[in-house]
């Protein structure tokens with residue numbers, strides 16, 4: 267338990283959390299009473315129905331998706347989670363191999379360790395369209411929030427290295443070189459805490475369950491599992507069998523002609539294709555992680 271420095275309310279502290287959000291007044295504060303700064307949130311601009319529709323239309327663009335997917339996929343349950351990001355606007359002088367460069371970058375740092383290695387890690391947030399955080403809004407929408415386990419100070423140093431990577435990538439692609447960048451002098455560095463709404467959904471198709479994740483603010487699909495149509499799996503199975511058959515034939519012919527090196531390398535190559543086809547055939551759901559640049 268901790269006490270809110272603004273309203274005095276008792277705030278529950280979950281393991282690992284270093285920033286807490288008061289459920290009564292919405293104030294975000296660090297456990298050592300440090301100031302968090304501006305606390306914003308993304309609004310839920312798309313309801314569940316809209317998000318599921320957008321997802322289904324998106325899924326149909328993938329060739330392996332069954333044709334009856336739109337009618338037969340049904341939503342089973344969902345959770346709306348507001349995830350924390352430290353979002354920065356950094357302006358400064360970056361030194362690179364070709365000289366110094368003044369740049370402005372926007373950086374988002376996922377601020378809970380549970381977000382590492384998930385599609386949430388790479389989501390790029392923009393400050394546009396964000397509103398002041400309201401706990402009542404989260405509750406009204408039936409959502410829950412995750413608080414940062416990364417302190418503002420820890421986030422600052424990560425943000426600087428992200429900014430350096432972004433500037434290096436930007437310059438490298440512009441100049442066609444492979445450059446690195448170092449932030450030499452910070453002119454401005456503004457940090458904000460943003461809670462971004464994300465739907466975690468479970469849906470059913472033909473008696474099996476699949477998951478997807480969408481950003482509730484802009485309806486982007488962050489993660490998706492999609493079933494594969496039967497005819498694609500049969501085609502892959504047939505392809506696998508013919509590859510193995512071709513491999514064996516090549517081996518027999520090659521050995522008969524005393525071209526053993528050729529025979530074995532061909533067999534290996536065709537067997538590899540065969541295994542890949544079998545893998546595709548027995549993979550009952552395709553896992554697609556799709557990211558859109560915002």
Ligand SMILES: [Zn+2]
Nearest residue numbers: 270273288291
């Ligand atoms: Zn409070």
